[in-house]
Amino acid sequence: MLPRATCEVDLDAVATNVEVLRTYARGAALLAVVKADGYGHGLLPTARAALSGGADWLGTALLQEAVALRQAGISAPILTWLWSPQDEHLTDCVRTAIDVTASAGWQLEALTAAAHASGVRARVQLKVDTGLGRNGASPAQWPALVEQAAALERAGTIRVTGVWSHFALADAPGSATNAAQLRAFDDALAVAAAAGLTPEVRHIANSAATLAAPAAHHDLVRPGIAIYGVSPGGELGPPERYGLRAAMALRARLALVKRVPGGQGVSYGHEYVTPDETTLGLVPLGYADGIPRAAGGRGPVLAAGRVRRIAGRVCMDQFVLDLGDDPAREGDEVVLFGSAARGEPTAEDWAGATGTIGYEIITRLGPRIHRAWVGAGA
Ligand SMILES: Cc1ncc(COP(=O)(O)O)c(C=O)c1O
Structure with missing residues (x-):
């Protein structure tokens, strides 16, 4: 029976796009963002295709999306970043070594409780708001969040595996806002280092910055839209310009x-x-x-x-x-x-x-x- 309408997803395109993005990443690790059901392409098929194309990490907004990846048997590193108090998936994340993002002190407290409940040291990445004005600790809150995290790390409750941020105007690569965010990110990294934190990955680059702002790559890039072969828009131009094809x-x-x-x-x-x-x-x-x-x-x-x-x-x-x-x-x-x-x-x-x-x-x-x-x- 022929369906009324079909959304066809070419997994080879996803894998090839990741390969292409790896060449742009030039040695930085690559986290494939598969939130929102793999940007509508299917969470698990997309995650597997991205890994086959050479993605080192997977990323999801919601904790439940990250848990679904683990439950499907995916053992690659996973980062997740958007959660409210009493998220029922937090303990599962900690227990299965999913890196959970903390932007606030209450989140470190919840992660501490989850670590105690599961008997596992929580893998935590700290997020700093370098100018997007959305999630992440503000520069004013950052030193206290870092100190709290460093104390929990010394106590063996958590391990701070990453420090990261997100751009507001990545699709305008030459904008002064991006330069200011990169400087603020450097400042935040210095505060973390001074507190004794030794994150494995420091990252801020989404698709647009992966493609057009090499100075933003740090240890890891975090493309989403580009792995699906769609343009980030703005000044970036069509995906074909970068050798990417729509999936x-x-x-x-x-x-x-x-x-x-x-x-x-x-x-x-x-x-x-x-x-x-x-x-x-x-x-x-x-x-x-x-x-x-x-x-x-x-x-x-x-x-x-x-x-x-x-x-x-x-x-x-x-x-x-x-x-x-x-x-x-x-x-x-x-x-x-x-x-x-x-x-x-x-x-x-x-x-x-x-x-x-x-x-x-x-x-x-x-x-x-x-x-x-x-x-x-x-
Ligand atoms: C925190 C975070 N990182 C990376 C991405 C990937 O962004 P893009 O799809 O523009 O590459 C997103 C998506 O909005 C995001 O929220």
């Missing part, structure tokens, strides 16, 4: 094809009206599947041999294409986004058309869409 393709099969006269209003609100007699093709994907409603009139779709813009509004489950006089039948495949090399629209094209970023396009697809993995390890 995800979203395809659907026309559910209905019909001739209509000129002057036919199409979809809710009749925002599109056929100029002449034409063929309409119905695509069975809508905003409930993660197709942005903002793509009405704008979203590019390869159908019947040409890239066309969506005709009228995107509905909950479907939208319409004006196929002109080109031959088309129910069941024909259309491509929403995939590979630029195959002449298909890309996630970057969809981001540009809908006023968002490639990250949102690939991570928002819903569970009704059939997922298929191809390539080694599928």
Whole structure:
């Protein structure tokens, strides 16, 4: 049975992209970020493909994502970084040697309790806010956090395995903000060293900095979006510029094809009206599947041999294409986004058309869409 719509993930592309990124990393270790279900590509298949491409570490935002990797038998080092008090996965993280990030004193206290509960020394990475203004200890809080961590390390409760931070404007590699963040990171590392901490990895570089800011690489780089072959956006330009290729393709099969006269209003609100007699093709994907409603009139779709813009509004489950006089039948495949090399629209094209970023396009697809993995390890 042919599915209504398929999100196809090319695991070879993920592995090859990691290989490419390793050449940019030039000796720094590589942590592949697989949070948010591998940016929508599937947590476990993506993690395994990234490891086969040479990733040294895996990274997740949520503790439960990191635990899922361990439960699947992945033994590689894992870092996780976003949690609230009473996170039920903390003890499992500590017990299975997952590196947990601490940005605040209460987190070191919770890690201490988890270490005692599990009888295992907790692996902890400290996060400093060098200017993003999001997670991480502020420069004012940093010396106290470092002292608290150093005391716990001396007591044998935790081991501080890393110190890290995150950029605010990595997609503008020459910005003064990045330079200021790098200086603040150096200051934070000096405070940690003075307190006797000897982290194995110091890191701040996401995809954009991995590709375009070698001075930010330190011991480890932390690319996410680039391992999926999607551009970080901003000044970075298309992924092909770096030898990266898109891993995800979203395809659907026309559910209905019909001739209509000129002057036919199409979809809710009749925002599109056929100029002449034409063929309409119905695509069975809508905003409930993660197709942005903002793509009405704008979203590019390869159908019947040409890239066309969506005709009228995107509905909950479907939208319409004006196929002109080109031959088309129910069941024909259309491509929403995939590979630029195959002449298909890309996630970057969809981001540009809908006023968002490639990250949102690939991570928002819903569970009704059939997922298929191809390539080694599928
Ligand atoms: C802490 C952290 N590190 C690294 C990344 C990877 O960023 P990117 O996908 O831009 O490479 C993210 C993603 O937002 C992140 O939150």
